[in-house]
Amino acid sequence: MSASPSALLLCERLDIAGGVERFACELANHLASQGWAVALGSLDTPREAVRYPLDPAVRVLCGPQRPAAAAARSRLGRLWAMARHQWRLGRVLAAQIRSTQADVVLLNGLTTAASVLPRLRRDQAARVVCCDHNHFFARSRFWQWLRARQYPRVAALVSLTQADAPRFARLHPVTRVIANASALQAAQAGVVEAPVVLAVGRHVAQKGFDRLLQAWAQVLPGRPQAELRLIGDGPLLAEHQALARQLGVADSVRFLPPTAAMAHAYRDSAVFVLPSRYEGMPLVLLEAQAMGLPAVAFDCPTGPADVIAPETGVLVPDGDIDGLARALGELLDDPARRQRLGAAAIERSQRLFSPQRHATAWTTLLQAVARRTPVPEVLA
Known part of the structure; x- marks a missing residue:
């Protein structure tokens, strides 16, 4: 191995504004800045379609472009389409591993890892x-079975949360916890007088925007100036817009597209809300807290309990829509409390979730694997 190690970071796709995709691009940029030879690979995302900025030194790999297939109508057709997709995903990414001969490979996501690993020799x-970027039980038993068979073969596993670490450790003795970090950081908490609540994420079932809209219908009475901003795109956008109309709250909800100016979105909001059904370690929640926003979240598996402390926000029992509405309303009605929670959130973020700590931990882990040396118990 050369003095400067090489790394290949693999994702299923890189053309969507998701947390995994942003993590991979940011880590690739950091490694490149440290002199690593870095390649970023996906199934079929060319460089010009990558959603997040990339250092020119980062190589981008992808398989051949194919036209989108028509959606299958039958359940059997959907299963067959999924199987073909996973077969192609494994074939393309395994070929990238063989062609780059990188010193260390990071597989992001369980479906990606489970599709690729069966194609690799023991030495590869x-x-x-491997890092799942989601909570341990997020996928079906089939994927969990594949994970149990394949993960013991790799060099190391990364859990994003303390809650999941023991579960991954049962699959592999070299399991380390590396929490996500926020690249955004405010120096001090501001007080936004406008009663604006912000949520960020793709319009998919996981993110729970349907639950948030139901809660919002309870928040709005008595607070006619309150506004809910939902930033994101996705397949359920039209369905959520229709739900807002059905609940009679459409005039108070703004559906906004993804934006690169997230710092402004956080600064213009009074409260952040995360209504997800499940997560890994949600980057948007980390960002909101780092920017001094008090946060309200369902205590879903996993992530919110790792990020939100009693002095920085409110954890609501998962699925308690009345409780979510109550927590949002109480924060909107109490600017002084919002100020206290926001200031504590910044301090906690700087202490536990700084970009420097995150980058050091990942670099230490990847360098140990690249150099075939023991992975330290403490990474940063």
Whole structure:
């Protein structure tokens, strides 16, 4: 191995504004800035379609472009389409591993890892690190079975949360916890007088925007100036817009597209809300707290309990829509409390979730695997 190690970071796709995609691009940029030879690979995302900024030194790999297939109508057709997709995903990404001969490979996401690992020889799998970027039980039993068979073959596993670490450790002794971090950071908490609540994410079932809209219908009475801003795109956008109309709250809800100016979105909001059904370690929640926003979230598996402390926000029992509405309303009605929670959120973020700590931990882990040395118990 050369003095400057090489790394290949693999994702299923890189053309959507998601947390995994942003993480991969930011880590690739950091490694490149440290002199690593870095490649970023996906199934079929060319460089010009990558959603997040990339250092020119980062190589981008992808398989051949194919026209989108028509959606299958039958359940059997959907299963067959999924199987074909996963077969192609595994074939393309495994070929990238063989062609780059990188010193260390990071597989991002369970479906990506489970599709690729069966195609790798033992010596190839021995330089792989896997990170699911979701809670341990997010996928079906089929994927969990594949994970149990394949993850013991790799060099190391990364859990985003303390809650999931023991579960991953049962699959592999070299399991380390590396929490996500926020690249955004406010120096001090401001007080936004306008009663604006912000939520960010793709319009998919996981993100729970349907639950948030139901809660919002309870928040709005008595607070006619309150506004809910939902930033994101996705397949359920039209359905959520229709739900807002059905609930009679459409005039108070703004559906906004993804934006690169997230710092402004946080600064213009009074409260952040995360209504997800499940997460890994939600980057948007980390960002909101780092920017001094008090946060309200369902205590879903996993992530919110790792990020929100009693002095920085409110954790609501998962699925308690009345409780979510109550927590949002109480914060909107109490600017002084919002100021206290926001200031504590900044301090906690700087202490536990700084970009420097995050980058150091990942670099230490990947360098140990690349150099075939023991992975330290403490990474940063």
